[in-house]
Amino acid sequence: xxxxxxxxxxxxxxxxxxxxxxxxxxxxxxxxxxxxxxxxxxxxxxxxxxxxxxxxxxxxxxxxxxxxxxxxxxxxxxxxxxxxxxxxxxxxxxxxxxxxxxxxxxxxxxxxxxxxxxxxxxxxxxxxxxxxxxxxxxxxxxxxxxxxxxxxxxxxxxxxxxxxxxxxxxxxxxxxxxx
Numbered sequence: 001x002x003x004x005x006x007x008x009x010x011x012x013x014x015x016x017x018x019x020x021x022x023x024x025x026x027x028x029x030x031x032x033x034x035x036x037x038x039x040x041x042x043x044x045x046x047x048x049x050x051x052x053x054x055x056x057x058x059x060x061x062x063x064x065x066x067x068x069x070x071x072x073x074x075x076x077x078x079x080x081x082x083x084x085x086x087x088x089x090x091x092x093x094x095x096x097x098x099x100x101x102x103x104x105x106x107x108x109x110x111x112x113x114x115x116x117x118x119x120x121x122x123x124x125x126x127x128x129x130x131x132x133x134x135x136x137x138x139x140x141x142x143x144x145x146x147x148x149x150x151x152x153x154x155x156x157x158x159x160x161x162x163x164x165x166x167x168x169x170x171x172x173x174x175x176x177x178x179x
Contacts, residue, residue, distance in 0.1 A: 002179060003043040003101040004033055007086060007108025007115055007136075009070055010048055012056060012063025019139045020109055021146030024069075029135040029172045030107050031071045036179050043099050044076040047086045049114065084114045087121030096127075103128040105175060107135040111146075111153050119157060119167070126165040131157045134171045 009030065014020050034044045046066055051057035057064045059080065066072060077099075081090040096104070104127050108115055115136050122129050133154045138146045158169040170178075 001042060001099055001101045002037070002103040002105065003045050003096060003099070004030075004037045004105045005045050005047060005086065005107065005118065006030055006034070006070070007047045007106065007118055008049050008110065009046070009067050009108055010057060010063065011065050011067060012061075013049075013109050014067060020137045021139065021150065023067075023109075023137055026107075026109075026135055026137045027067060027069045029132070031069075033105070033107065033132065033135065033172060033175060033179075034071060034073075034076075036176055037105075038073060038075065040179055042179065043096075043101060044073070045079055045092070045095060046070070046072060046076060047079050047081055047090075047092065047108070047114075047118075050080045050082050053082070081114075084117035085121040086114065086118040087125060088117075093125060101127075103130065105130045105132055105179075107132045109137050111136045111138040112141070112149050113138075116153060123160070123163050123165065123167060126163050128165050129162075129167040130175065131167070131169045132172055132175055133169045 049057045079092045
């Protein structure tokens, strides 16, 4: 089984839809991928950051909610997290194991924080990882534009030495062809 991970695509991370690079296109791509994963009997997992200890992304608040443009279905899994890595003290690994997932496809926000940390966590757990190169986003940083950050991390992940799993970077169209 394969799973599409959708990391932190929450209202509080996109105020007011101008702080994340090309977010509308990213949401469209995530929805297209999610439809394909569901159609092929694979899993879609939406991961939501619970930043209660930081006073942000508090469950039940508008900021914690997923973006309304995302297509979430009843069979999709919702997993909360309290740190950058979606694997840190969360139910993600258990949900993936219960569904016999060995291959994950990673999308979401923010490239340089939660997406990167989740990929590192997945590497440590020997998953087969595919980063969807054109389905993750981030915002401006003091030292680099979102486009530079996304390009940098796509390069880093494509050059990374995997553990017992694997890691690769494909664009959405390539993923759609193989799922």
